[in-house]
Amino acid sequence: MPAYRAEQFLAVALESVASQTYGDWEVRVHEDGVYDDSAKIIADFSRMNPGKVYHSFSSKNTGVSRARNQLMDTATGDVIAFLDADDLWLPDHLERALSVMRRSGADWYISGMQEVDGGGLVRGSERLPPAVATSEMAGSLLEHNFIPTSLAVLGPRVVQQKFRFDPNLKVGEDLDLWIRILQAELEPALAEKVTILYRRHDSNTTNDPIRFAEEFAKVFEKHLNNSFLPAGACLRGIEIMLRPVIRMRRWRAPHLAVFALWRLWWARRAHTANCPP
Structure with a gap:
């Protein structure tokens, strides 16, 4: 979880991890520039979840790609699930992702999402990933990136190949990564249920x-x-x-x-x- 000026939503995002029905998780948070009270929020959460929280930081903002790459470099699990500091996992997110990947033999998982605003109020309707053949997915993503980073869970075969975000891209770094994963013929599983709350607020890059x-x-x-x-x-x-x-x-x-x-x-x-x- 990269955290940049994240104190407004960080505690709620972390609590959504602790609320998972799948309990064998660790959360790694990289504070990308020390600008607010995020460190205190992380420390409080760590005390409540001993041995499961890892906090790193850089004194200056280096960008979300470098932050995520550092977290991926130090992760110890064979599955990596992304969560941005302003989004939330619903309680069955990890359990459902792992179950679907095991059952289908897929290499990674794409969740469905519900947009919420800065106050957590629902905006619009639920969105599931479109039923697109894997061979056509990259082309569809170029028209509309329907995989915000928090929706993706990378299984062991993807993790082993050490894919990383391109630090030269400030926007669309997730789209670039999905294209490269698809090009490596790694098969995604598409969710049939929403397990992510994706937050739209005034600080979003798309604004x-x-x-x-x-x-x-x-x-x-x-x-x-x-x-x-x-x-x-x-x-x-x-x-x-x-x-x-x-x-x-x-x-x-x-x-x-x-x-x-x-x-x-x-x-x-x-x-x-x-x-x-």
């Missing part, structure tokens, strides 16, 4: 549409010529992300609009060179 689009375009740029993905899908993603940025930046920050235009030109040129008609 800054310009920054989100600019950063997310980097995921498509990384996989621009990945033959595993549908032809042209990443180029379309780059165009969808950068065109609104160019329009908005033209008036607010012309030099950034020029840079976005250059990225779009480069992507079209690189894609044409590698994928001639």
Whole structure:
């Protein structure tokens, strides 16, 4: 669990771990920059759950990918379940994930989710992962990343291959990881029940549409010529992300609009060179 300015929701997130019906868990929390009272919350939780809580920290914020990678490097279990500090697991999350993976022989598990707001009130309807064939899932994820990080549980075969998040990606690092796991032919199991409460609040990255689009375009740029993905899908993603940025930046920050235009030109040129008609 990476924790950055997390004190508002951290205690509730940790309590959702302690409430699991599957009891053989450990929770590792990396405080990514010491900016609030998260350390006290973690210490209090650790006293209530001795021997099951591991706390690390960095003095400065290094980014969520590096924080998660450090936690994965030190994890001792053969299954890794993600939980962001503002989300919650419902009590049967771990038990259900492990049961489904054992029964189906799947390599990893994708949960369903219910959005809640900052106060915990339900927003919208429940969302289960779409019934998409594994061979088509990466293409579907490029259109809509339906696997926020907290929904994923990695089984032993995935953990053994030591997949890690790309620290160069500030947004969409989870999508990039899912693409690489799917490309390695590791089979997911899709949940039939919601076991995650996914919180939408004012600090979510997606609340800054310009920054989100600019950063997310980097995921498509990384996989621009990945033959595993549908032809042209990443180029379309780059165009969808950068065109609104160019329009908005033209008036607010012309030099950034020029840079976005250059990225779009480069992507079209690189894609044409590698994928001639």
